[in-house]
Amino acid sequence: MSPTAVHGLVLGVYLLLLAGIGVATSRRLRSSEDFLLGGRRVGPWVTALSYVAAYFSSVVIIGGGAFGYQYGMATLWVGAINVLVGCTLAWIVLGRRLRRFTARLGTMTVPGFLGERFGGREVRIFSAVVIALFLVVYNVSILKGMGHVFEVLMGLPYWVGVLLSGAIIVLYVSLGGYMAVVWTGFFQAWVMGAGLILLAVAALRAAGGLSAVTATLAATDPGLVYTPGIWGWAGLISYSMIVSFGVWGMPQLLVRFYSIRSVRQLRIGAVVATIGGSLALLPYMIGAVTRAMVPGLENADLAIPVLTKAVLSPWGSAIFLAGVIAAGMSTFASVLIITSGAVVRDFVQKGLGRQMSERQSIRWSRVVSLLVGVISLAIALRPPALVLVLTAFSWSAIASTCLWPILFGIFSRWATRAGVFASMIGGLATALVWIALGSPFGVHGFLPGIGVSLVFLLVVSLISRPVSSLLIDRAWGAGNAESGSG
Amino acid sequence: MDRVDDRTVHILRFTAGIYGRVGGRIVGPFRLPWGTFASFLVVAGSILLAVLWAVLSHDNKPDGASN
Numbered sequence: 001m002s003p004t005a006v007h008g009l010v011l012g013v014y015l016l017l018l019a020g021i022g023v024a025t026s027r028r029l030r031s032s033e034d035f036l037l038g039g040r041r042v043g044p045w046v047t048a049l050s051y052v053a054a055y056f057s058s059v060v061i062i063g064g065g066a067f068g069y070q071y072g073m074a075t076l077w078v079g080a081i082n083v084l085v086g087c088t089l090a091w092i093v094l095g096r097r098l099r100r101f102t103a104r105l106g107t108m109t110v111p112g113f114l115g116e117r118f119g120g121r122e123v124r125i126f127s128a129v130v131i132a133l134f135l136v137v138y139n140v141s142i143l144k145g146m147g148h149v150f151e152v153l154m155g156l157p158y159w160v161g162v163l164l165s166g167a168i169i170v171l172y173v174s175l176g177g178y179m180a181v182v183w184t185g186f187f188q189a190w191v192m193g194a195g196l197i198l199l200a201v202a203a204l205r206a207a208g209g210l211s212a213v214t215a216t217l218a219a220t221d222p223g224l225v226y227t228p229g230i231w232g233w234a235g236l237i238s239y240s241m242i243v244s245f246g247v248w249g250m251p252q253l254l255v256r257f258y259s260i261r262s263v264r265q266l267r268i269g270a271v272v273a274t275i276g277g278s279l280a281l282l283p284y285m286i287g288a289v290t291r292a293m294v295p296g297l298e299n300a301d302l303a304i305p306v307l308t309k310a311v312l313s314p315w316g317s318a319i320f321l322a323g324v325i326a327a328g329m330s331t332f333a334s335v336l337i338i339t340s341g342a343v344v345r346d347f348v349q350k351g352l353g354r355q356m357s358e359r360q361s362i363r364w365s366r367v368v369s370l371l372v373g374v375i376s377l378a379i380a381l382r383p384p385a386l387v388l389v390l391t392a393f394s395w396s397a398i399a400s401t402c403l404w405p406i407l408f409g410i411f412s413r414w415a416t417r418a419g420v421f422a423s424m425i426g427g428l429a430t431a432l433v434w435i436a437l438g439s440p441f442g443v444h445g446f447l448p449g450i451g452v453s454l455v456f457l458l459v460v461s462l463i464s465r466p467v468s469s470l471l472i473d474r475a476w477g478a479g480n481a482e483s484g485s486g
Numbered sequence: 487m488d489r490v491d492d493r494t495v496h497i498l499r500f501t502a503g504i505y506g507r508v509g510g511r512i513v514g515p516f517r518l519p520w521g522t523f524a525s526f527l528v529v530a531g532s533i534l535l536a537v538l539w540a541v542l543s544h545d546n547k548p549d550g551a552s553n
Contacts, residue, residue: 080525227521267540274536
């Protein structure tokens with residue numbers, strides 16, 4: 001069988017399985033809570049592994065490999081901090097409180113939580129608009145990444161890769177909602193893990209072990225093995241922060257804490273997410289191994305595809321290809337459902353005050369998922385050059401807007417509605433302006449974004465009216481903890 | 487190059503028993519730059535932290551209870 005036929009067979013089976021999961025989960029939908037949160041009855045294994053799958057996209061795998069190739073072994077720190085801050089600490093610090101607060105307030109989305117917690121419609125609408133807008137940009141970058149993976153590894157035209165992967169995701173998300181997202185994510189995490197481990201083992205075998213790789217890199221340039229090495233502290237720390245601490249403000253990941261079956265399940269979830277998240281080290285390590293084995297690549301983004309072709313059999317590379325596609329699809333699907341919730345639940349229903357029955361709400365969520373998916377696909381087919389720039393600040397824009405309001409929302413009774421709104425506007429504006437200025441001093445816009453966001457929140461909260469004690473009591477569960485309708 | 491010293495390497499090999507058992511050629515000896523070695527330790531420490539938290543944290547309150 002030819003390599004192309006092997007790739008086609010493996011991918012065909014894989015995509016059919018995903019579509020099957022979408023159809024199977026579509027029969028269980030009875031309410032908008034089912035569509036957006038799986039009825040808050042998702043188990044810890046599925047929650048944790050779908051968290052990992054949503055966290056690491058194909059852009060991270062291919063881009064992580066490129067960083068490893070370009071900057072060497074120091075980039076392993078990015079993966080290590082992903083595990084510690086983005087997985088372990090996120091679950092320990094945020095999980096329990098977010099699960100409790102959102103259940104008490106009856107909220108299903110991040111803007112919903114912020115709106116109910118601080119009692120402000122403007123907080124809800126502003127965060128919903130920022131999330132919807134910048135997640136579409138993120139969607140485009142994920143689709144673009146998948147199109148290039150198909151192009152390089154299978155020799156298919158870019159547009160075929162974008163349409164093939166994008167259409168399947170839009171189908172299963174609009175059919176099965178959140179349950180389809182987490183179950184496909186769970187399955188995709190295993191495929192991602194298998195692909196990455198397979199490639200890492202094959203690469204290390206071919207290179208003669210990690211110590212041989214280190215020796216070769218040191219002979220080429222000692223900066224490729226030291227920390228921070230040729231990357232420098234500014235680049236290493238700010239990049240690690242955005243892709244690790246930044247996830248504390250990313251709705252497509254935080255929603256996993258809303259939907260887990262119970263607070264107790266978070267304990268198993270934290271362990272599973274940490275072990276699963278350890279995969280984050282591999283793309284960077286594989287990139288560094290490629291630098292030792294195949295020096296002189298003009299485009300570092302080709303590091304992982306080139307190594308795949310060099311060290312894996314057609315069956316092995318087909319599994320790795322499925323893993324990369326899985327990483328992209330699971331992230332895209334998670335982003336799609338969050339965008340749909342932000343538009344239908346937070347903007348149309350709560351922001352514009354449009355009343356809907358549960359059935360209408362599900363129908364509209366499906367239509368919006370479909371529309372957002374189609375719009376993302378259309379842009380990704382002919383992505384403007386600006387998309388690459390926009391992608392760089394889509395994460396920092398969302399995290400700069402949401403991170404502190406969420407943290408203060410679950411840990412402090414002191415932050416005010418005006419303080420949170422000012423924090424969102426200040427954080428977003430600073431991140432965008434900083435990146436538009438070309439990220440001075442090599443610092444990513446996320447860091448000044450969250451810095452200004454924190455200062456605005458503290459200062460404006462000091463001089464503005466506190467949140468009413470009724471809202472505080474409802475959020476903290478004192479007295480009669482009635483559910484809201486967010 | 488800044489490396490973990492030989493004594494530490496020896497102790498780690500002896501206590502963890504990793505080298506030579508799970509495929510010495512792949513895992514390799516611990517003769518790695520400290521940064522790389524420490525990044526692996528951070529991952530191992532994260533797993534340990536998650537396990538300890540899962541085992542030691544007490545959570546007997548129902549999901550809707552106050553904090």
